[in-house]
Amino acid sequence: xxxxxxxxxxxxxxxxxxxxxxxxxxxxxxxxxxxxxxxxxxxxxxxxxxxxxxxxxxxxxxxxxxxxxxxxxxxxxxxxxxxxxxxxxxxxxxxxxxxxxxxxxxxxxxxxxxxxxxxxxxxxxxxxxxxxxxxxxxxxxxxxxxxxxxxxxxxxxxxxxxxxxxxxxxxxxxxxxxxxxxxxxxxxxxxxxxxxxxxxxxxxxxxxxxxxxxxxxxxxxxxxxxxxxxxxxxxxxxxxxxxxxxxxxxxxxxxxxxxxxxxxxxxxxxxxxxxxxxxxxxxxxxxxxxxxxxxxxxxxxxxxxxxxxxxxxxxxxxxxxxxxxxxxxxxxxxxxxxxx
Amino acid sequence: xxxxxxxxxxxxxxxxxxxxxxxxxxxxxxxxxxxxxxxxxxxxxxxxxxxxxxxxxxxxxxxxxxxxxxxxxxxxxxxxxxxxxxxxxxxxxxxxxxxxxxxxxxxxxxxxxxxxxxxxxxxxxxxxxxxxxxxxxxxxxxxxxxxxxxxxxxxxxxxxxxxxxxxxxxxxxxxxxxxxxxxxxxxxxxxxxxxxxxxxxxxxxxxxxxxxxxxxxxxxxxxxxxxxxxxxxxxxxxxxxxxxxxxxxxxxxxxxxxxxxxxxxxxxxxxxxxxxxxxxxxxxxxxxxxxxxxxxxxxxxxxxxxxxxxxxxxxxxxxxxxxxxxxxxxxxxxxxxxxx
Numbered sequence: 001x002x003x004x005x006x007x008x009x010x011x012x013x014x015x016x017x018x019x020x021x022x023x024x025x026x027x028x029x030x031x032x033x034x035x036x037x038x039x040x041x042x043x044x045x046x047x048x049x050x051x052x053x054x055x056x057x058x059x060x061x062x063x064x065x066x067x068x069x070x071x072x073x074x075x076x077x078x079x080x081x082x083x084x085x086x087x088x089x090x091x092x093x094x095x096x097x098x099x100x101x102x103x104x105x106x107x108x109x110x111x112x113x114x115x116x117x118x119x120x121x122x123x124x125x126x127x128x129x130x131x132x133x134x135x136x137x138x139x140x141x142x143x144x145x146x147x148x149x150x151x152x153x154x155x156x157x158x159x160x161x162x163x164x165x166x167x168x169x170x171x172x173x174x175x176x177x178x179x180x181x182x183x184x185x186x187x188x189x190x191x192x193x194x195x196x197x198x199x200x201x202x203x204x205x206x207x208x209x210x211x212x213x214x215x216x217x218x219x220x221x222x223x224x225x226x227x228x229x230x231x232x233x234x235x236x237x238x239x240x241x242x243x244x245x246x247x248x249x250x251x252x253x254x255x256x257x258x259x260x261x262x263x264x265x266x267x268x269x270x271x272x273x274x275x276x277x278x279x280x281x282x283x284x285x286x287x288x289x290x291x292x293x294x295x296x297x298x299x300x301x302x303x304x305x306x307x308x309x310x311x312x313x314x315x316x317x318x319x320x321x322x323x324x325x326x327x328x329x330x331x332x333x334x335x336x337x338x339x340x
Numbered sequence: 341x342x343x344x345x346x347x348x349x350x351x352x353x354x355x356x357x358x359x360x361x362x363x364x365x366x367x368x369x370x371x372x373x374x375x376x377x378x379x380x381x382x383x384x385x386x387x388x389x390x391x392x393x394x395x396x397x398x399x400x401x402x403x404x405x406x407x408x409x410x411x412x413x414x415x416x417x418x419x420x421x422x423x424x425x426x427x428x429x430x431x432x433x434x435x436x437x438x439x440x441x442x443x444x445x446x447x448x449x450x451x452x453x454x455x456x457x458x459x460x461x462x463x464x465x466x467x468x469x470x471x472x473x474x475x476x477x478x479x480x481x482x483x484x485x486x487x488x489x490x491x492x493x494x495x496x497x498x499x500x501x502x503x504x505x506x507x508x509x510x511x512x513x514x515x516x517x518x519x520x521x522x523x524x525x526x527x528x529x530x531x532x533x534x535x536x537x538x539x540x541x542x543x544x545x546x547x548x549x550x551x552x553x554x555x556x557x558x559x560x561x562x563x564x565x566x567x568x569x570x571x572x573x574x575x576x577x578x579x580x581x582x583x584x585x586x587x588x589x590x591x592x593x594x595x596x597x598x599x600x601x602x603x604x605x606x607x608x609x610x611x612x613x614x615x616x617x618x619x620x621x622x623x624x625x626x627x628x629x630x631x632x633x634x635x636x637x638x639x640x641x642x643x644x645x646x647x648x649x650x651x652x653x654x655x656x657x658x659x660x661x662x663x664x665x666x667x668x669x670x671x672x673x674x675x676x677x678x679x680x
Contacts, residue, residue, distance in 0.1 A: 132584045144521065147529045181484065181572040189487045189569055213577035217584040229529055230573060232521040237553035237574060241581045244472045244557040248585075252609040262605035269592040269599060 002094040003313050004085040007036030008063040010100025011300045014044045017100070020306025025054035027307065030314055033094055035060050036081040060084040063101075066299070070104030074112055082106060086113040089292045096293035096313035098284065100301045107145050110287045110294040117326040119333055121153050122146050123289035124228070125296065126164060129238055130277045133219025139165050139174075142228040143235045143285060149227035151194040154178070155202065159328040160288040161223035162205045167319040168312070174222035177211035179230055184210070191227060199225070201339070204331050217241075242277055280305035283312035288325060293317055342434040343653050344425040347376030348403040350440025351640050354384045357440070360646025365394035367647065370654055373434055375400050376421040400424040403441075406639070410444030414452055422446060426453040429632045436633035436653035438624065440641045447485050450627045450634040457666040459673055461493050462486050463629035464568070465636065466504060469578055470617045473559025479505050479514075482568040483575045483625060489567035491534040494518070495542065499668040500628040501563035502545045507659040508652070514562035517551035519570055524550070531567060539565070541679070544671050557581075582617055620645035623652035628665060633657055 005021050007014045014036055021032040031054055034041055038059040045052050060081040064073050073083050082101050086109045088094045097114070099106050103125065111123050127143040130136065141161040146153065158176050165174040178195055180188045185196055187210060199207045211220050213234065226234070249270065253263040263270075275281060284297040284305075293316035297309040316322070345361050347354045354376055361372040371394055374381055378399040385392055400421040404413050413423050422441050426449045428434045437454070439446050443465065451463050467483040470476065481501040486493065498516050505514040518536055520528045525536055527550060539547045551560050553574065566574070589610065593603040603610075615621060624637035624645075633656035637649040656662070 132587050147521065179573065181487065181569055181576070192569075213573045213575075214580040214583075216577060217580040229521055229532075230570065233519065233553045233570060233573060234577060235553075236521070237556060237577050238581075240554035240557040241578075241585075243554075245581075245585050245588075247472050247558075248613055252606050252613060255606075255609050258605045259609060262602035265598045265602035265605075266592050266595075269595050273588055273592060 001314060001317055002031045002033060003310055004033040004035060004058075004088050004094045004097045005306065005310065006081050006085050006097070006099030006101050007034040007041050008060075008081040008101070010297065012302060013100070014041055015048060016301060016303050017306055018044050018050050019048070019303035020301070020310065021055055022050045023303055023307040024310040028311055028314055030310065032056070032310070033058050033085070033088065035085040035088075036063070037061070058084060058088065064105050066102040068102065068105065070102060070108040073105040073109045077105075082109055083113065086110065086294070089294070090114045095317045096295070098295045098297055098306065098309045098313050100284075100297040100299055100306070103144065103296055106294065106296050107287055110290040114290045114292050114294060117289055117291050117322060117329070119326065119329040120289040121156055123287050124157050124160060125285050126161060126288050127235055127285040128282045129216070129235070130282070131217050131219040135219035135222065136276075137282070138216065138219070138221055139223045140231050140235060141223060141225055141288070142231045144228045144232035145287070146228040148229075149191060151191060151198050154191070154195040154225050154227070155198045155332060156289070156329055158199055158202065158205050158207070158223065158225050159332050160325050161225060163324040163328045164286065164288060164321055165223055167321050167324055168315060171222060173206045175208045176205045176223040176225060177208050177221035179213060179216075179224050179226040179234065180210035181212065182210065183212065195225075202332065202335065204328065204335065280308065282308070284309035286312070286316065286321075291322055293322060341654060341657055342371045342373060343650055344373040344375060344398075344428050344434045344437045345646065345650065346421050346425050346437070346439035346441050347374040347381050348400075348421040348441070350637065352642060353440070354381055355388060356641060356643050357646055358384050358390050359388070359643035360641070360650065361395055362390045363643055363647040364650040368651055368654055370650065372396070372650070373398050373425070373428065375425040375428075376403070377401070398424060398428065404445050406442040408442065408445065410442060410448040413445040413449045417445075422449055423453065426450065426634070429634070430454045435657045436635070438635045438637055438646065438649045438653050440624075440637040440639055440646070443484065443636055446634065446636050447627055450630040454630045454632050454634060457629055457631050457662060457669070459666065459669040460629040461496055463627050464497050464500060465625050466501060466628050467575055467625040468622045469556070469575070470622070471557050471559040475559035475562065476616075477622070478556065478559065478561055479563045480571050480575060481563060481565055481628070482571045484568050484572035485627070486568040488569075489531060491531060491538050494531070494535040494565050494567070495538045495672060496629070496669055498539055498542065498545050498547070498563065498565045499672050500665050501565060503664040503668045504626065504628060504661055505563055507661050507664055508655060511562060513546045515548045516545045516563040516565060517548050517561035519553060519556075519564050519566040519574065520550035521552065522550065523552065535565075542672065542675065544668065544675065620648065622648070624649035626652070626656065626661075631662055633662060
């Protein structure tokens with residue numbers, strides 16, 4: 001299997017993507033392609049003693065800045081590392097793509113270079129969010145790709161999220177819930193009210209009804225469906241709370257000599273908690289609804305986070321997640337036509 | 341000053357509202373009216389040795405259930421404790437109203453019994469949310485009253501939130517931000533894009549631009565403006581995270597004998613943190629845009645939480661918050677007309 005990584009995506013490029021690629025070759029048995037300025041990549045490998053065995057360096061002239069208009073990846077930045085990598089995947093030269101660069105550009109590139117799977121209205125970004133309670137995490141879909149959504153899009157998100165969860169988490173019947181401001185059917189805006197009715201009638205997913213945001217961090221469902229505006233607010237608030245809570249823990253234990261001693265006694269438990277909420281453990285966020293696996297790694301990814309995102313890409317290929325999504329959406333369409 | 345409390349609102353009615361009213365009389369120097377089944381209220385006072393000095397009991401025949409259709413407060417439940425209390429305030433028999441009953445019913449009752457202030461499009465629920473960082477909290481407005489909003493409504497929320505923050509928190513120029521999925525002007529849906537343009541042009545508020553949800557728990561602004569759907573998701577996710585963190589802290593310190601000892605060393609710091617995020621310390625959520633102060637206390641309020649909500653109501657009366665809001669909205673309208 002051959003996986004491409006954007007050598008110039010993320011805050012710590014090119015060193016960490018290079019190191020992540022080398023770790024993936026050694027530990028996951030995949031072949032890697034690192035895309036970007038080839039001279040810089042080769043120097044980076046040499047200076048840091050990164051073995052290039054199993055790694056191909058593919059040259060790209062430019063890098064698309066994270067704050068650039070995303071669609072510029074198609075024209076003005078069509079020679080950037082992200083675009084060149086995506087083209088390799090689209091052309092069948094590789095099986096999957098990983099980047100920690102601009103989310104918007106990756107979404108635009110995934111949609112128009114790798115292209116949408118058959119029947120997909122809009123590709124979507126799904127994010128695994130760690131939780132407490134019985135479940136370890138839930139899949140938040142859409143976590144930011146489509147601010148404005150129609151109910152039929154949410155129905156597809158539910159199907160894509162179910163297929164991803166089943167194949168990647170090994171679940172058999174993941175619970176799908178609609179993020180809403182109350183559990184009753186009539187709650188929310190028109191989008192939620194109409195989506196509820198569609199989701200309720202779909203027998204190819206396990207719809208468990210509305211979920212209030214309060215239940216999300218407590219492990220209330222496996223797949224949480226919403227529009228990309230709501231999802232992005234949920235995702236970013238979750239990140240904000242992680243930072244807030246880390247600050248609270250610090251201020252508790254840094255108060256005085258006694259509290260510093262207390263820290264030594266709970267160090268192991270705190271480390272376990274931090275690990276349980278560490279995005280680096282969970283790989284990246286897949287862009288679902290495109291023809292080949294495309295994974296968005298966190299902007300601040302280190303080598304380990306890149307390696308885990310590559311592992312996730314590998315797993316997507318092995319499980320044929322893109323194919324499973326396409327057939328799920330075809331089933332949804334067949335159901336709609338039968339009901340029409 | 342005379343403040344009315346719903347004797348049958350909340351999970352611990354009528355005991356805790358009664359105790360809260362008695363504490364308010366003793367500590368805040370207000371006159372209280374407790375509304376509800378007078379026999380039950382009198383028995384409750386007798387059985388629990390609650391002094392009735394300074395408290396008038398006003399009879400009401402029924403109680404509106406929390407899951408009842410909110411507008412039923414106007415007809416089917418027009419004799420409920422909440423409706424009777426609101427009527428007293430509307431008729432000038434009292435200065436403000438506090439209830440821990442159904443939020444929807446209180447909003448409907450506030451809007452149609454106490455009535456909207458002049459020029460107000462839609463009354464709104466504002467909630468003080470505790471944060472880390474330099475600021476102690478921010479005012480989330482709308483936190484759930486209006487799922488669907490137009491940009492002009494958000495402009496009024498900004499004015500109402502500013503007036504409330506200035507008068508109740510004693511701030512001089514509170515920073516108002518629009519909750520969005522990016523800081524750039526063009527981010528978000530049509531609602532956010534149009535609202536941004538209106539807010540940017542308003543010289544009677546201190547608009548600081550968009551705020552991402554990540555910054556909310558870190559104290560990124562004083563007044564966070566959004567539609568009621570987004571606000572309710574933010575509020576409930578915040579509550580969920582509080583419960584989640586409490587669970588995490590428990591699991592860290594309950595692991596074994598050593599961690600239990602550690603707890604003793606940081607007990608004081610943890611108590612201080614818990615106090616800083618305890619809604620009971622912050623009073624209730626005001627319904628803004630109605631003619632008299634109406635405060636929604638938390639459903640699980642105890643006597644102390646009720647007393648703090650009554651203190652807040654008293655402060656609203658003293659500061660003439662309703663009048664300040666009305667004149668702020670009149671200024672906004674005058675500005676619009678001057679620009680038209």
